[in-house]
Amino acid sequence: MKIWQALKEAIASLSANRTRSFLTVLGIVIGVGAVIGVLSLGQGAEASIIGQIESIGTNVIYVFRGNTLEDVTNPNSLTTADADALANRTRAPHILNISPVLSGQSSVRFGDESTQTSIMGVAENYAEVTGIELSEGSFFTESNVTNRSSVVVLGPKLAERLTGRQTELVGTTVHINNYPFRVVGVTKAKGGNQFSSPDMDAYIPITAMQLRVKRQTIPNAVDFLLIQAQDSQSIDDAMQEAKSILRTSHRLSSRQPDDFTMTNQQDVLSIANSITSILTIFLAGIAGISLLVGGIGIMNIMLVSVTERTREIGLRKALGARKFDIQLQFLTESTLLSVFGGLIGVGFGWLLGEIVGAIAANSGTPLVPQISLNSVLLATLFSLAVGIFFGWYPALRAANLEPVEALRYE
Amino acid sequence: MEQTSQASMPVIDVRNLTKDYRLGEIMVPALRGIDLQIFPGEMVAIMGPSGSGKSTLMNMIGCLDSPTSGEYYLDSLLVSDLKDDELAIVRNQKIGFVFQNYNLLPRIDALENVTLPIRYSNNTANMRQRAEAALQSVGLGDRIHHKPNQLSGGQQQRVAIARALVNEPAILLADEPTGNLDSQSGKEVMDLLLNLNQQQNTTIVLVTHDPTVAAQAKRIVQLFDGLIKTPEAVS
Structure with missing residues (x-):
């Protein structure tokens, strides 16, 4: 059984249950949408913060009193x-x-x-x-x-x-x-x-x-x-x-440490960069949890589907389907669901970012959401992985059904 | 000489086959030592009251289930100790199934249903032509794009027979093939099977409890309590 054929059958079987497929996909759409939305806003915020820092000028040095690295008594x-x-x-x-x-x-x-x-x-x-x-x-x-x-x-x-x-x-x-x-x-x-x-x-x-x-x-x-x-x-x-x-x-002898600290915009920039990155990853991680929930939804519906189609599985086995063929069939369905959801989710996330960006712009904070190719690829690959991971167990269950039992199932 | 020795080799050779089922704590014997040879070109009916073990024997012959003990040679191949995936290949290549309730996939048309066994085989060449030819041979050449729910019961069963034949198996295994059909459609399906047996020399094993259906077979095997009652009684 070739992949192409498995794909064709999966599309046919998923479109036979349109409402159910749509609702299952919705979980992934929301999950991927949230991740993409958060990532795009995070990257937008990063660009905006960096822009503001850079507008001060990257050739600016700050000098503060005291030394944070060495002990200085009575700094001038x-x-x-x-x-x-x-x-x-x-x-x-x-x-x-x-x-x-x-x-x-x-x-x-x-x-x-x-x-x-x-x-x-x-x-x-x-x-x-x-x-x-x-x-x-x-x-x-x-x-x-x-x-x-x-x-x-x-x-x-x-x-x-x-x-x-x-x-x-x-x-x-x-x-x-x-x-x-x-x-x-x-x-x-x-x-x-x-x-x-x-x-x-x-x-x-x-x-x-x-x-x-x-x-x-x-x-x-x-x-x-x-x-x-x-x-x-x-x-x-x-x-x-x-x-x-x-x-x-400040009349410091050569043995005395500096009693002042200098930082420049580059340092501030890299700190701001790492702070926004950490925040973005953190928020994307939280959004990722909803992707996980979407994956569980897929697993749930695939298990229902396996039970519903027990007779079909029995028949296919009687006609010569090997375990691998059955597993491939169900894995293709779950993966198709999640990847389809992932692609819609990217669009949904983009929309989400634009809406939040527009609201932010209205309230005076310029924030242009940015969707990078990387985050789109990441979300797509991640939803692919979710489909395979959460489809694995239902597919295995289908593949391991005894043909006699499956054919007799009412 | 060569011809007779070929003909004398049984396509199905079952020796002292037993099958026990676990029913809670106790083991229930379904088959208690079956010896059965079926030769190429035969049409054999397996009969017996419910609980006699005829379905179990059918599943054994169809390689859908493994025996508890005993040996089963199908087309000279010892299949009783093959693994699951090897059995799947045997089912695909050597056995054509016809079920009482047709077991067609409702989402796909007749042609797609008939191509299924080809898709699971190694030889997918001319898939469409072969499936069409099989449908022609059961008289449904004009219905290839009908879905199962657009076909009558008799037509659906004929699609199922086309599906069973498409990989040119060694045996055709029919489990109550007329059980869900009215007498007219039932007769048509039986005529088709008889025709296949007589014209194409297809080996057919038929499970039924309808004596008029069984009477059309060349040989009837009566099962009773997991044993063959009247061994090899040629009618």
Whole structure:
């Protein structure tokens, strides 16, 4: 008995029981659909997160106080003086821009509307370093920073929350920590997530931050430094230069370890990558359980089918079918069911991804589901395996029926 | 000389065959030592009351079941100790089955039903032509694409006979072939079997409890309580 013939017979026998076949296939459709949907959303989320990180620029280095790998007693705080030292073009030719960052939570008020949000005290080149673009107005200038000017750039969501609009805000006044600040610009929406969105931030000169919002016990101390390398190739050189400059300014002897830690976008990127991958695999695993349930459905219906067709099996054996022939016949049916379900499931998963993606886009989080050829192949192979695995036992049971008993079965 | 020695070799040679069935705790003997030879070209009717063991003997001859003890040579091949898959090949090549309830697959047409034994054989050449020829020979050449439910009982049984003949088996084994048929269709089926026996020299073993059917066979074997009652009584 050839495979082709077995396939033909399986199609005939499955289409003889259309409703039942459809319902059985449904289990696999949902299982594969869930896996494909989750995978496509996971890959979409990964692309979106990576896109957001990359929009800051892959040539950005973060410098934090302290050392996570070695024990450092009394690490020096990072200060604006460090930032000034790093701005030395001759000692650090690969460094393009530096912005110290001092952030804190504070109240922001416009008229009667007030909210609590994070205020970022930064230098004038922060926008350039992090790739922030403005929808109106402009970022504050170097002289604003030197003069401790009370000027602010608002994130679009924050602006919306306070004023109910995102435009025609330049020149208006908001109160931060009860000090009046003049709005000089509004940033373009960047997206983000539930926990941190740059669109809810307000940016003010770091000097104004120190003076009006967050008083520091150590003068000029900042949370971290942002360094922009010339380009992504020179990032290692830039890190070396920054390291040597900071070691000098912190007066560390050659035996002392660094009292600061540097990471770059590449590291952040690979961490984000692995986090989303783990989440995707985890969710796909959960979705895979429904595929398993679908497989059990196939097994169940194949067992019913074997019982129903006991006489047929007996007859086929009387006509000369060997065990293998019978087993092949039933395995072909179960595999056909699951692969058919798998293929529909891919379409269903695609639809699922698109729907969730559309909902996400509507609520302001850009998420474009991506279906890779790999995940389609994986789902198809997996449903093939499910069909063979869960069809095996019913097929074996059919193959091992005694011809006499089977022929006598009513 | 050669011809007579061929003819004297029995196609079915059963020696001291027994079969016990387990019924709960006790063993029930269904066959208690059967000796039976059937020669090529014979038409033999096996008769007996229900419980006499005629179905069991039929299953043994048809290689559907293995005996508890004894030997069974089919076409000079000792089949009583073959394995399952080897028996399947023997059934496919040497035995044609005709059942009381036809046992046609309802989903497929007459032609497909007749090709089934060819599909399970090694020789699938000219499958369609051979199946068509078999249907022609039972007078159903114009019904090859009818499904079983579009055929009368007599026609269905003739499809089953075509299916039994398509691999040119050594014996045709018919279990109550007219049991489900009205007298007219029954007569037609019997005429077909008689014709096959007389014209094609097909060896036919017939199980029946209908004396008028049995009377048309050349020889009647009476079974009673697992034994042959009137051994080799030629009518």
